[in-house]
Amino acid sequence: MPSIKYSRQREAIKRFLQSRRDHPTAEVVYSAVRNEFPNISLGTVYRNLTLLADLHEIARLRPGDGVDHFDYDTSAHPHFICRECGSVSDLKTPGFSPDSLTGTEIDGNLITGSVSYFYGLCAACRGRRLR
Amino acid sequence: MPSIKYSRQREAIKRFLQSRRDHPTAEVVYSAVRNEFPNISLGTVYRNLTLLADLHEIARLRPGDGVDHFDYDTSAHPHFICRECGSVSDLKTPGFSPDSLTGTEIDGNLITGSVSYFYGLCAACRGRRLR
DNA sequence: AGTAAAAACAATAATCATTCCTGTTTTTAA
DNA sequence: TTAAAAACAGGAATGATTATTGTTTTTACT
Numbered sequence: 576m577p578s579i580k581y582s583r584q585r586e587a588i589k590r591f592l593q594s595r596r597d598h599p600t601a602e603v604v605y606s607a608v609r610n611e612f613p614n615i616s617l618g619t620v621y622r623n624l625t626l627l628a629d630l631h632e633i634a635r636l637r638p639g640d641g642v643d644h645f646d647y648d649t650s651a652h653p654h655f656i657c658r659e660c661g662s663v664s665d666l667k668t669p670g671f672s673p674d675s676l677t678g679t680e681i682d683g684n685l686i687t688g689s690v691s692y693f694y695g696l697c698a699a700c701r702g703r704r705l706r
Numbered sequence: 707m708p709s710i711k712y713s714r715q716r717e718a719i720k721r722f723l724q725s726r727r728d729h730p731t732a733e734v735v736y737s738a739v740r741n742e743f744p745n746i747s748l749g750t751v752y753r754n755l756t757l758l759a760d761l762h763e764i765a766r767l768r769p770g771d772g773v774d775h776f777d778y779d780t781s782a783h784p785h786f787i788c789r790e791c792g793s794v795s796d797l798k799t800p801g802f803s804p805d806s807l808t809g810t811e812i813d814g815n816l817i818t819g820s821v822s823y824f825y826g827l828c829a830a831c832r833g834r835r836l837r
Numbered sequence: 838a839g840t841a842a843a844a845a846c847a848a849t850a851a852t853c854a855t856t857c858c859t860g861t862t863t864t865t866a867a
Numbered sequence: 868t869t870a871a872a873a874a875c876a877g878g879a880a881t882g883a884t885t886a887t888t889g890t891t892t893t894t895a896c897t
Contacts, residue, residue, distance in 0.1 A: 580844045580893050601884085616847045621884060623845095637770040639821070641855090642883070655815050666812060671804060673822060681797060683829030684786050690770070691804060691822045698814030711864050711873050732855080747876045752855060754874095772884090773854070 585623045587611050589632070589647070598636055598644040598654070598663040638663055638692050651688070657697035666693055710761075716754045718742050720763070720778070729767055729775040729785070729794040769794055769823050782819070788828035797824055 587608045592599070599607075605620045624645055627633040636644040638656045644663050646654075651674055655666040673689040680686070696704075718739045723730070730738075736751045755776055758764040767775040769787045775794050777785075782805055786797040804820040811817070827835075 577844065578894095582845055582892080584846075614847065616849090618848080618885080619846060625885090637768060639768040655812075655817070657815075658818070664815075666815070668807060668812070671807065673802060673804075673824070676799060676802065676824065681786075681799070683832065684788075684795075684797070685827045685832060686786070686824050687789070687826040689822060689824045691820060693804070693807065693817050693820045695818040696816045701814065701816060708873065713863080713874060715875075745876065747878090749856080749877080750875060756856090 579626075582623070584608070584612055584615055584619055585627070588620060588623050589627065592633060592645055592647040595647070596664070598646045600642045600644055602642075604645065636663060651690075653691040653693060655693045655695065655697070657700055658694055659696055659700040662697055662699075664697070668693075710757075713754070715739070715743055715746055715750055716758070719751060719754050720758065723764060723776055723778040726778070727795070729777045731773045731775055733773075735776065767794060784822040784824060786824045786826065786828070788831055789825055790827055790831040793828055793830075795828070799824070 588604055591604060591607050601617070601620050601624055604624065605615070605617050608615055608620065624633070624635070624643075628635045628645070631649055634646040634649045636646055636654060638644060638654060640656070640661055648665070653666045653668050653671070653673075655664050656662070668691075671691075673691050676686050677688055678686065719735055722735060722738050732748070732751050732755055735755065736746070736748050739746055739751065755764070755766070755774075759766045759776070762780055765777040765780045767777055767785060769775060769785060771787070771792055779796070784797045784799050784802070784804075786795050787793070799822075802822075804822050807817050808819055809817065
């Protein structure tokens, strides 16, 4: 079990992710962190995102667009994906809690977690659709 | 808009998917349909699965294991993914209906659909874990 | 401060699911 | 029967992600 050593690049990645309310892809993280570390490699970005996700310091989202997105907020909460622009954002869903099933057993299956994605047209794209 | 012509391979793919209660990957469909069509190519399997999904005759599932799964049942229903063996199955979830949000608007976002995945340990793997 | 082992890095090659291309075979409407 | 359109098999290409390798940082211990 390798110990974990400090790295400036990893801190920059965390700081960037923390500063965003949307949920960027590795490529977006890469091009942002490049301002501070012009020589950082995409591999380093992926390695650190994976490490942080394994440590549960960030969450890896797979909304089905074929690209992983990353979220600084690791609490279980639903996401909204715009079918037009592909943006991924948090969604407030009153009275909707898949978490209530976590820890229960259904047909012999033990449930330990869940993930929910909502799809549709985001506010920005609705506005853009001629009005 | 190209019209759609009959194909024996496509019918075999549909029939196989219909016969399964789990949700196989393209590779699994491929090796199964190969019994009937030894020369079928993986590209043909993918092309037809994509075509059928576009026609909403089947559903494409992306439970986050990096591989697409396919479901003959296109009705909106939650799935369960075993963290141990990776199997994907249907899950009965009493009193849990993300669909109730479909058609509503939250913070300006128009919701048109949703997807829910539950994770845990399936009945078979639980049994297998020494008991 | 100096040093050496462990971890992280940059660069780049490899992997793997999926899609695309090309020349041939099926399907189908006339 | 025929000919255009669609589908096919085989294989190349794509693209996100992971693995490899030689070099640089980090850090615990002198």
